[in-house]
Amino acid sequence: MAGILIVGDLAAGRPGSEFLELAGAGAALAQATGEPLIGALIARDNAAVRQDCLPPVQRLYLIRDSELRHYGAAAFVAAARSALGASSPSIALFAHTLETRDWVPQLAAALDAGLVMDCVALSLDGDALIATKPVYGGSVWGEFAIRGTLRLATLRPGVFTPATPSDKPEVMQLTVEHIAVNAVTMIDEVAAAASGGVNLKNAKVVVSGGRGVGGAKNWHYIEGAASALRAAVGCSRPVADSGWVSSAYTVGLSGSSVTPDLYIAVGISGAVQHLAGISAARTVVAINSDADAEIFARADLGVVGDYKEVLPAFVKRIEQLKS
Amino acid sequence: MDIIVTIKEVTDPNIPPSYVKLDAQAKRIESPFGVAPVLNGYDENALEEALRLRERHGGRVTVLSLGDDSSRKSLKRALAMGADAAILLSDPVWMYADSATVGRALAAAIRKIGKFDLVMCGRQASDTDAGQVLYWIAETLKLPAVSPIAKIAESEPTNLTVHRLIDGGHQRLRVQLPALLGVSSEINEPRHPTMRGTMNAGRALIPGWKLRDLGIAQAVPKVELRRLTVQTRTTKAQLIDGSSDADRGIALADKLHDMGLV
Numbered sequence: 001m002a003g004i005l006i007v008g009d010l011a012a013g014r015p016g017s018e019f020l021e022l023a024g025a026g027a028a029l030a031q032a033t034g035e036p037l038i039g040a041l042i043a044r045d046n047a048a049v050r051q052d053c054l055p056p057v058q059r060l061y062l063i064r065d066s067e068l069r070h071y072g073a074a075a076f077v078a079a080a081r082s083a084l085g086a087s088s089p090s091i092a093l094f095a096h097t098l099e100t101r102d103w104v105p106q107l108a109a110a111l112d113a114g115l116v117m118d119c120v121a122l123s124l125d126g127d128a129l130i131a132t133k134p135v136y137g138g139s140v141w142g143e144f145a146i147r148g149t150l151r152l153a154t155l156r157p158g159v160f161t162p163a164t165p166s167d168k169p170e171v172m173q174l175t176v177e178h179i180a181v182n183a184v185t186m187i188d189e190v191a192a193a194a195s196g197g198v199n200l201k202n203a204k205v206v207v208s209g210g211r212g213v214g215g216a217k218n219w220h221y222i223e224g225a226a227s228a229l230r231a232a233v234g235c236s237r238p239v240a241d242s243g244w245v246s247s248a249y250t251v252g253l254s255g256s257s258v259t260p261d262l263y264i265a266v267g268i269s270g271a272v273q274h275l276a277g278i279s280a281a282r283t284v285v286a287i288n289s290d291a292d293a294e295i296f297a298r299a300d301l302g303v304v305g306d307y308k309e310v311l312p313a314f315v316k317r318i319e320q321l322k323s
Numbered sequence: 324m325d326i327i328v329t330i331k332e333v334t335d336p337n338i339p340p341s342y343v344k345l346d347a348q349a350k351r352i353e354s355p356f357g358v359a360p361v362l363n364g365y366d367e368n369a370l371e372e373a374l375r376l377r378e379r380h381g382g383r384v385t386v387l388s389l390g391d392d393s394s395r396k397s398l399k400r401a402l403a404m405g406a407d408a409a410i411l412l413s414d415p416v417w418m419y420a421d422s423a424t425v426g427r428a429l430a431a432a433i434r435k436i437g438k439f440d441l442v443m444c445g446r447q448a449s450d451t452d453a454g455q456v457l458y459w460i461a462e463t464l465k466l467p468a469v470s471p472i473a474k475i476a477e478s479e480p481t482n483l484t485v486h487r488l489i490d491g492g493h494q495r496l497r498v499q500l501p502a503l504l505g506v507s508s509e510i511n512e513p514r515h516p517t518m519r520g521t522m523n524a525g526r527a528l529i530p531g532w533k534l535r536d537l538g539i540a541q542a543v544p545k546v547e548l549r550r551l552t553v554q555t556r557t558t559k560a561q562l563i564d565g566s567s568d569a570d571r572g573i574a575l576a577d578k579l580h581d582m583g584l585v
Contacts, residue, residue: 070494071489071494073468073469074467097490098471098488098489098490099489099490101454102468102470102471102505105422105454105455105458105459106458106461106462106468108455108458109423109426109455109458109459109461109462109463110462112423112545113545114421114423114544114545114546115422115455115546116453116546117453117454117455118452130549133452134452134554135352135450135451135452135453135551136334136336136343136352136449136450136451136452137336137340137449137452138554139340139343139553139554140343140345140352140551140552140553140554141551141552141554142451142548142550142551143548143549143550143551143552144546144547144548144549145546145547145549146545146546147545147546147547148545182467183467183498183499183502184467184469184496184497184498184499184502185496185497186494186495186496186497187484187494187495187496187497188494188495189489189492189493189494189495190486190492190493190494190495191491191492199491201490201491202490202491205584205585229585237337247512248509253336253364253449253508254364254508255508255509261584262579262584262585269339270339270340271336271337271338271339271340272336272337272338272339272340272343272449273336273337273449275340276336276449276452283582283584285575285579286560287575294339294340294341296559296560296562297340297341297559297560298340298560299560300560300561301560301561301562301563301575301578301579302559302560302561302562302563303562303563303568303571303572303575304562304571305568305571305572306568309567309568309569309572310568310569310571310572310575311572312569312572313568313569313570313571313572313573313576314572314573314575314576316573317572317573317576317577318576318580318585321576321577321580321585
């Protein structure tokens with residue numbers, strides 16, 4: 001038996017939006033190989049599966065176990081192994097998240113399988129799965145050939161075209177065989193302290209300031225814009241290094257990676273260090289007085305000008321539009 | 324507490340993307356002329372945390388790097404920061420090695436070193452962004468791997484209490500040693516080498532181990548890099564027009580509103 005297996009999370013009866021994207025990418029591979037598309041969902045709670053939001057897979061495995069409520073690599077690896085055991089796929093796809101980037105490589109190492117993470121394109125070339133992923137903060141793309149009887153990839157969310165939900169696939173329950181030995185025990189889970197009222201990592205909108213803001217005394221321009229947009233505040237590394245704001249606000253390699261729908265970069269030049277943290281941002285706006293700043297190559301929209309003039313007018317207009 | 328820290332030398336991430344250069348085979352990112360490669364940031368965090376654990380519990384910190392001869396500079400920097408010993412794994416067979424190969428070579432070197440309580444790695448390297456090597460080390464040595472670590476809250480000679488980042492917060496975990504930690508940048512602010520440390524590091528001898536010194540065979544790689552391509556964006560940002568900066572600010576608000584983003 002072979003197949004293309006897609007593995008996702010199920011919370012409140014629904015798979016994450018990434019699961020439909022995995023189905024879209026997996027369906028293309030299934031068609032090219034003539035192998036069936038198979039799904040596996042790891043349930044994070046007791047809610048029943050809602051049938052109206054499932055992708056067109058031939059079979060869907062549901063894995064439900066009390067050990068899977070809180071994240072732990074060993075339990076997730078065990079869950080995935082049970083789905084892999086049931087379906088013997090030639091390719092397995094996962095969404096690229098903070099959790100999968102921890103447990104999927106452990107699965108790969110345990111099974112001695114080739115894995116490429118954070119892929120933005122997939123194709124087939126003979127017996128190789130060709131996976132493309134951004135490296136070096138997204139300024140370079142790497143093209144990798146993955147070989148072997150089982151090939152693994154995690155896919156960057158928001159890149160692949162999602163499949164349309166279809167009629168009810170056949171759902172089969174799977175049990176997990178846990179490995180009893182575990183040197184890691186959880187004490188508790190703690191929610192992150194919010195930055196500027198909004199959690200930076202999960203924020204839909206981020207307003208970020210760079211060296212071009214000119215000093216701590218000007219930081220209120222950034223906070224004002226963030227407050228008007230109900231956005232989280234971010235900064236580039238030089239801003240934190242200069243002590244204008246706490247390093248907890250840093251976006252980039254030395255800080256947080258963010259995934260907002262809208263990222264507004266004010267006075268940020270656009271070093272690789274910073275761009276690495278915003279590679280998954282959907283729309284990037286740059287406001288910078290230097291028309292040659294690198295950030296304009298990454299940004300979708302740009303304003304060349306003095307932010308001290310641009311931002312107050314921008315904020316005022318936003319408030320008009322809202323009322 | 325004897326700790327082994329794995330480090331990687333990378334192209335400086337604080338350079339503009341347009342300065343990024345590839346080697347002739349388009350398989351490696353090369354440092355542009357005049358910009359020295361640096362110690363991977365997360366690895367520097369791992370080393371700093373190892374040094375703090377040693378200050379508290381005693382023991383030895385050994386740094387280990389797989390790379391070409393220029394990686395000696397990063398190993399010397401690690402010694403200057405306070406590491407007790409450094410070892411370089413360097414062999415042409417590892418030129419374009421995949422994560423599994425690098426992880427297994429590092430694991431074999433750790434076995435050869437012998438005594439350790441903890442292996443500390445950066446959560447990923449800033450050049451390749453693969454984030455896999457630490458897990459191949461852990462699997463090969465049958466160690467529990469815990470990553471990404473934002474804090475070591477408590478440390479005892481036989482166990483640690485760590486904060487592991489998850490979506491929207493962190494988990495507090497008790498980790499029995501021996502174990503492997505993947506360290507994130509939130510954990511600390513790495514120290515700068517002292518003058519005395521730098522002078523001592525300059526005189527230090529760094530052994531170089533090759534594949535045959537590790538007693539392992541070269542496996543057929545499962546993942547092969549075909550090529551790297553520099554992403555030159557053909558579409559630059561759409562610039563917002565206006566007669567003044569304030570006008571452009573207003574036009575930007577209108578544009579984002581039309582796009583449904585605000």
